[in-house]
Each structure stands twice: as structure tokens, then as C-alpha cells.
Amino acid sequence: MKGNIIITDNNCFVSTMDDVINWMRKSSIWYLLFGTACCAIELMQTGGPRTDIDRIGSVFRSTPRQADLMIVAGTVTYKMAERIVLLYHQMAEPKYVLSMGSCANCGGLFQNSYSVLKGVDKVIPVDVYVPGCPPRPEALMEGILKIQKIMMKEKFLKNHGERKNDIKSLYYSG
Amino acid sequence: MKENANLLFVFLFKTPIEGSGYSLAWYILFVFIIAGALLFFAANFAGITSFIERRIAARIQTRVGPNVVGPQGILQWVADGIKLLLKEDLIPDRADQFLFRVAPYFVFSGLFAAFVALPFGYGIVAADLNVGVYYIFAITSLVVVGIIMGGWSSNSKWALFGALRSAAQIISYEIPTALSLIPVIMLTGSLSTQDIIKAQGGLPWDWFVFHSPFTFVCFVVFFISALAEGNRIPFDLPEAESELVSGYNTEYSGFRFLVFPMAEWANLWVIAAMVSLTYLGGWQVPFVSIETLSGSLVLIFLSVAVFVIKTSIVVFIVMQLRWTLPRVRVDQMTQLCWTYLVPFCLVAIVGTMIWMLIFPWETRVALLLRLMMFGIGFAFCFFYVRRIRFNYFNDKTAYENLKKKSPWYPIWRLP
């Protein structure tokens, strides 16, 4: 994809292509199969029969190379944080991160612990935060729907498949 | 190949291909057209089957499956494919660059080449090779070369483990697969796929499955070992998610990864088509002889429909087996191959030989025995349906008391 398409700004064709491509991308968000603590149980439940996340095309991939979304489910200790950063770097662009539960958001219950990272956004950029301890499966599903909304706003072709836009600036643009 | 191209040419332009001047150019053009058509079929079959399997798997697990992307989710496979095309193409730092790039093409071309000898209906086959069946075995073994290349060049221990397991599995299961087809070849006297189908009949008791108890055993053995060759559950050891991260394709991303599952799904058609053409009568239409079949175009299309329906049923059974059985261990896998399937095959080959001598195909006694075998098979299916009914009604009252609604929601009712 890189460099094959010459793109002018605000071209009509490019914008519709962007819509189609973004629709394809948002329809198959494959998440990385890992969990750091108890939120992972709820993550499994989200893939289970009641809140079937396969409906919106999300399935788990056990290798970071093939995953689009990293769901940080649970308490992140300092020791685990190194692995999470490694996994994040192993993922292929474009990649997204969802922070699930209080511990991943800001340390939550263990915020005064000597061994717990106070929020996973201190080591990797996070797109969506889902509050809850743990969040309901439906709340996690809302988080993934939020990531779909972010995807639809992006200009994929203009950035040659990389997410150059600052996450925060995308959010603030509307 | 040449005859088919000639037939098509005569059908289109009413003159034989040799008299048209540029005959070589026409032949090459036909080769490309046929290859394109087969590739189109294989790729689309792989995509659509992956979607259908996800829906069936979901219903088995009382889920719904992908139904948001497009009407009832039928665009799910397009979305998956295009998303993977657009993903970054990662090559690990210390990977063997050349082998890493080349491996997916080996895997896909190995499977795609098998489509050349597979028939789709009466006379509809890209190349009616006189060694068709063994060509398919030989060429699908190219897959294991690709898998080993991919696994080794990734420079990852999980990929290497997966590749080695795959090598052990596919190479050892070649033997029962080949042995279990020997009765069919003995009965036919030919290796050509079309000849094998022509030797059978349209009605179930003229199929090779019901020829004798020995061919039935061979049918079961062939089905099991074909599953193992296609890396399907319960033999999906090369990409066992709970043991190896994702097996031989751990380090692949984007389009290079897409080729692996595409080959796997296309392989599903190869397995099912092989099973249906060797043992289940292929494209033979009931009550229609081959002479009348060759005359009319409508009947040829009917034969294609019959073949596709038979193959789809086998594909469905393979899918259901995947969501029914757990994965076998490595030692169980090799044990099953060498201590069960191979001895059974050898006994069945000898048994079929003797059976052929005592009851030749045309005799009345042989027909009676085939009818008896068919009766046993029918009874088997009947008990299967009874068990399904039993399982359904066993939980019915409990469900109704709990949920206050009927559990009846068949698969053709789309949620």
C-alpha cells in the first residue's frame, strides 16, 4: 500500500475510498489474546455466548503480529509493563489500545502499591478507557464500538496506513 | 487439457482449435483463463466458507456469529481480507528475508495446483490426468515445504515447533491416505478422477462406500487422514493456540498471513471433493446413465449441482467435527496413524481383493450385498437423527421452565 497511490488533499475519490477502507477495518477488529488480571475473565465472557463479540467481527488472535487491538485487561505490574510494551511494539500498524478496568486506567484499587503501574497510559498510548471494576461485557463492547468510531474518523490513505495523527488531536477535533 | 480447450473453442467459434492458425496462443490463453477461473473459485470459496463456518460454530456454541457487517454479516470475509491486505507487512529483524517472503506462495500454490485435477462435473475438469489422484497427493505435499520454510525462517521457536509438527503430521499421514485409496483404484482400474467417478453409479448402493465392509473402513480411514493432512481439528497441532502461540504463522502479518488461512479453507474443498469423488459417487446423477449425461447441457449442469451438494455436505461434516472434538496430543496423533489407520488399511486392501474375487461388481449377489451395506448405512443415519432428537427433547422442558419460551430456533432462522 505504501507509496502506491498519489493523493491530493481533500480529493473526493480519496475520501470515499477512505470511508470504504475504514468500514472494512472497523468491521474486523481482531484483539490480542492476553489478560493481566481479573478483567481478563470478563474479556473472555465478552467473547462468550451472551455478549457475542464475534457479531461485530472481532475475534481473538493469539499472536501480536496479526492483532489490531490490544485490550489491556487488568492490573499492570511493573514487571508486566515491560512485556506489554514489548507486545505493543510487536503489533503491526495500524494498532489501537483499549484500557479496560480501573487498574489499567489509573492503578485503581492498587494505586498505593509498590509494584503496580499507575495507569497503562504511562507506558503506551491508549485510545479508549473503559471504567469499571471489572466493566460489564457490554461496557467493553461499547469501548470497541468507540474504537470503531475513531477508525471511521481517520484518513487512512493520506497517512499511508500509519496512524500519524496524534490520538488526542483526533479526539479534540470533534 | 487440450481436449477441454478444444471443446470450449468449438463451442464458442464452431471450428476446431487447430485450424484457426494461432493454435498455441489460443491454448496459452485458455490455460490462463482456466487458471484464473480456478483461482477465483478457490479464493471465493475460502472466504465464504470461513464466514459460514463462523456462523455454524457460533450456533453450536449458542452464539449468533458475525451478523452486523453487511446483511446478515455476509461481507465479513471481504472485510477481513481487505483489512489484512492493508495491515503493515512486518518481517522480523533476524528472519531469513527471502524464505520468509517466499513461503506463503509455496503453501498456496501447492493447494491451488490440486484444483487442476479435481472435477466439478461431467467433463468439467481442468486437466483429466491419467494419474489424477496421485498427482493431487503429490502436489498437496508441497504445502509442508512452504510451512517448514515459513516456520524456520521466522526465527521464532513457536513457529519452528509448529512447522516441525506439521512436517511430522503431514508426511506420516500421507501413508494411510494413499493406502486407503488403493481399494478404489483396484475397483476402477484407473487413477484418473473422471474414470473413478464413471466406475460408480448415481444411486447410493452403486457408490464405492457401500461396496463392501472393507471399503467402508477405507472410507473412514481416508476421511480421518484427509483431515489430518489439511491440518483441521482434531489434528490442528501445527497451529495449536493453547500450546504454540499461533504455530507456523506466528510471525506473519498482513497479506502474507492471509495466504495461510486462505490455503487452509481452500484445502477444505480439496478434502471434501476428494472424499465425494472417490467414495460418494462424485457427479453421478441418479437414474441417468453416462451416455445420456454426455448429450445434454442441462444434465451436465445437474451433475455439477450434484457434485457441489455432495461436497458441501462433506464440508459441513468437517466443520462440525472441528467444533465437536478436542485437539489430540502429538503422541496420540502418531499412534492413531501408525497403530490404527495403517493396519486397518492393509487389512482392508486384502479384504477388498478377496471380496472382488468372490463377488464381482456385476453379479446379483454383489448388488444384494451393496444394498445390505446401504441399508446399514441408512440405519446409521436414522439412529443419528434419533440421537439428535433425543438430545434436543432432553433439555426442552428445563429450558421452557427457565426461559418461558420454546428452544426451537433452527439454523435456517436467521437471528
Added chain:
Amino acid sequence: MTPYFNAVATTLYSIFEGMAVTTSYLFRRPSTIQYPNKLEKPLEEQLSDRYRGILQVDTSVCIGCRICEKTCPIDCIAINLEKNKETKERFLTRFDIDISKCMFCGLCSENCSTCAIYHTKFFNGATQNVDELVVRFVDSPIVLYKHRKDSDPKTREKDLSGVIVKQKMVKQRMKKQKTAKQEMPVNKISKHKIKEEIL
């Protein structure tokens, strides 16, 4: 030889039985609720009344005892009280709940004597900005509630759908976006310059 053939028979029989079970599931109703677009009835109706969702404060009945702030094991509630020295009236000037930190234990709502703070059935607070999850319930100072003999605020009908929390969260987001458009903030961690060493 008998165990050998027994193994074959057991295998075939168990596959037969297993296939019959899975096939029977193709005719049963799926248990998926199809959230969010094809729900049979709203999810909040399906939740029980004592479901511990996101906290909400009814500031009109808060007596300012600060018990919730003290009992909270992780200090996610922050309360400020002010006193007018002339009229001796006490005001509630700040009541913030950090939902991103909250662990939904229910200690605050159990101890509240007027049920001013309680759990709603509202569970979905997914945002792109973690600061947004600090919900500020007091915009301008509010006079504290005083116990009266004729009415018991515990028996009042509570708003379990969480209208106030939703409003406050939307309001906060709008405010943030307005200020952010003027001065685009630099991201805390630039995507391409992630520090390898942690803290």
C-alpha cells in the same frame, strides 16, 4: 487384542454421540442478547435493581457528613464544604467522584444516611480521555440538606438510569473540547518516542 478394538469402538461411539449433541444445538435458540443494535428489551431493564453501576450523587439531599469520603478505600471521592460565617449556612462546593478509580464496592452508598450517593444501572463510561471520568457533581455552591421529621429521603424514588452522571460527563467533554480547540495540547507520550525504561 480386545483393548485395541475396544479403543476403536469407544472412539467411534463417542464421536457419534458428540456429533449428535452439537447437531442438536443447531436447532436451539442462541442465548446472545445482541447488544447494542438488536436488543429485545433495553439492557438496563434486564439488570437487577441492586446492580452496582456508576455512582451518582443527588446533591439536593446531601447532608455533608463526609462518611462516603472517609469510607472509600481508595480515595476516589473528594468533598469540599464551606461555611458562611454570617448566616451560619454550610455549602457543598465540590463533590467529585473519580469513576476511573472507583472499584464499585458499595461502601459509600451503604453508609449514606440519606441515600444521596447511590449506584445506578448506568455502566457504560467508555471515553477517549481519562480526565473526563472525574465527574464533578457540584457546579455552584449548594446549601446542605437538613433532616426533617416529616420526610425521609431514603424512601424517595431514585434515578437508577443515571441521568445526572450522563449529563455531567457530556458537559465535561464539551467543555474540554472547547478549551482544547484553542490550545491543542501535546500528548503526554508521543507515539513514536515511548520511553523504553519504565518510570
